[in-house]
Amino acid sequence: MKSTEDRLLVSFPFGCNMDCVFCLRNRHPYRSDFDLSEKQWRRLFDRLRALMRVMRGRGVTTLGLGGDEPTVAPEWLLDAVIALAAKEGFTKTELMSNGLKLRDGKYLARLVKAGVNGFALPVYGSTAAVHDGVTQKKGSYSALLRAIKNIKARPGVSLKLHTIPLKANQEMLGEIVSGMRRLGVKCEIWGFIKNVTDTQVNYPALMADGFAPRRQELVDSGMKKSGGFVRYNICTGEIY
Numbered sequence: 001m002k003s004t005e006d007r008l009l010v011s012f013p014f015g016c017n018m019d020c021v022f023c024l025r026n027r028h029p030y031r032s033d034f035d036l037s038e039k040q041w042r043r044l045f046d047r048l049r050a051l052m053r054v055m056r057g058r059g060v061t062t063l064g065l066g067g068d069e070p071t072v073a074p075e076w077l078l079d080a081v082i083a084l085a086a087k088e089g090f091t092k093t094e095l096m097s098n099g100l101k102l103r104d105g106k107y108l109a110r111l112v113k114a115g116v117n118g119f120a121l122p123v124y125g126s127t128a129a130v131h132d133g134v135t136q137k138k139g140s141y142s143a144l145l146r147a148i149k150n151i152k153a154r155p156g157v158s159l160k161l162h163t164i165p166l167k168a169n170q171e172m173l174g175e176i177v178s179g180m181r182r183l184g185v186k187c188e189i190w191g192f193i194k195n196v197t198d199t200q201v202n203y204p205a206l207m208a209d210g211f212a213p214r215r216q217e218l219v220d221s222g223m224k225k226s227g228g229f230v231r232y233n234i235c236t237g238e239i240y
């Protein structure tokens with residue numbers, strides 16, 4: 001039977017090398033000292049394998065690698081999950097990253113060789129000042145452009161971009177989409193995180209003013225309703 005979920009998303013909770021203004025990852029970090037025994041890792045991988053088989057049985061063929069930021073997870077762990085997915089018949093392995101480490105062509109080549117054949121990256125501005133302001137990481141915009149170039153140079157590897165409407169970029173959403181289109185990549189506009197009440201981030205101050213995207217803008221951006229997913233935390237075994 002075909003699943004309503006379109007992917008299995010494996011989370012790597014090892015923090016992030018950026019600090020986006022709206023993100024809680026670094027404000028409520030998971031523990032980063034996942035110094036588990038071989039036996040504990042084996043159990044976590046057994047559980048993941050079983051989940052992969054259930055998802056494959058439902059017709060799911062896409063594995064997402066998510067975060068926090070998956071490229072800061074130990075390489076052996078990322079490699080092991082990618083290899084297991086290939087063994088279990090997943091044909092698409094998409095890494096969801098902030099793009100910072102993907103500016104390094106050698107690192108990107110290593111991921112592709114390991115089995116990653118798709119990337120999904122965020123763009124928060126059409127200028128370095130705005131993008132870097134949102135990520136709170138100087139140089140992240142130029143790293144992103146380099147990452148896009150590196151990925152596009154890889155045949156058979158897909159690239160998806162998205163942005164979210166914020167007060168900081170609300171005047172340039174169209175330019176973000178058209179700028180990325182000029183680079184030959186589709187950029188979707190996603191909705192802002194809803195119902196977030198965490199007091200460590202002033203969400204009302206970050207949200208775009210009365211943002212109501214025009215239908216055509218969304219159509220132009222190629223936005224489509226994405227399917228659901230099942231998430232597995234590789235370090236705790238939680239399924240949610």
Ligand code: SF4
Pocket residue numbers: 016017018019020023024025067068069097098135
């Ligand atoms: S890149 Fe992602 S995980 Fe990292 S701070 Fe930004 S939103 Fe959070």
